[in-house]
Amino acid sequence: MGNTIFSKIINREIPADIVYETDSVLAFRDIKPQAPTHILIIPKIEIPSVRELSGKEHSQLLGDMIDAANAVAKKEKIDQDGFRLVLNCGANAGQEVYHLHIHLLGGRKMNWPPG
Ligand code: DGP
Secondary structure: OOOOHHHHHHOOOOOOOEEEEOOOEEEEEOOOOOOOEEEEEEEOOOOOOHHHOOOOOOHHHHHHHHHHHHHHHHHOOOOOOOEEEEOOOOHHHOOOOOOOOEEEEEOOOOOOOOO
16 A cells, blocks of 8 residues: 555665654655755655644654654754754645655755745
């Protein structure tokens, strides 16, 4: 079962550079990195985007994703200098893969506004 390329990564049907995994989340390096460290944190269950999230229903999962982001940031040694978390939702935000993911970006100074 799985609708996107990320489901195939979860099921090990296609390779990815996996850096962190728990029962509920998986983290792997983005194939098109936009910063020295660019890692995607995804839930193992299929949720297309932020639009389908509810704070109450998914609070545990969201907490797990944030914990994973902090753990990976520490592992990648970008936690002290700082990092950015990005969730693209829908066409205007440029979402390409409709399996919820947090981009963890770090290792360089970020610009603001993001463009
Ligand atoms: P977004 O635009 O927020 O939907 O970002 C999707 C990201 O997923 C984009 O930065 C590229 C990355 N990506 C797409 N396909 C693959 C893949 O097969 N493997 C990996 N590691 N990353 C992928």
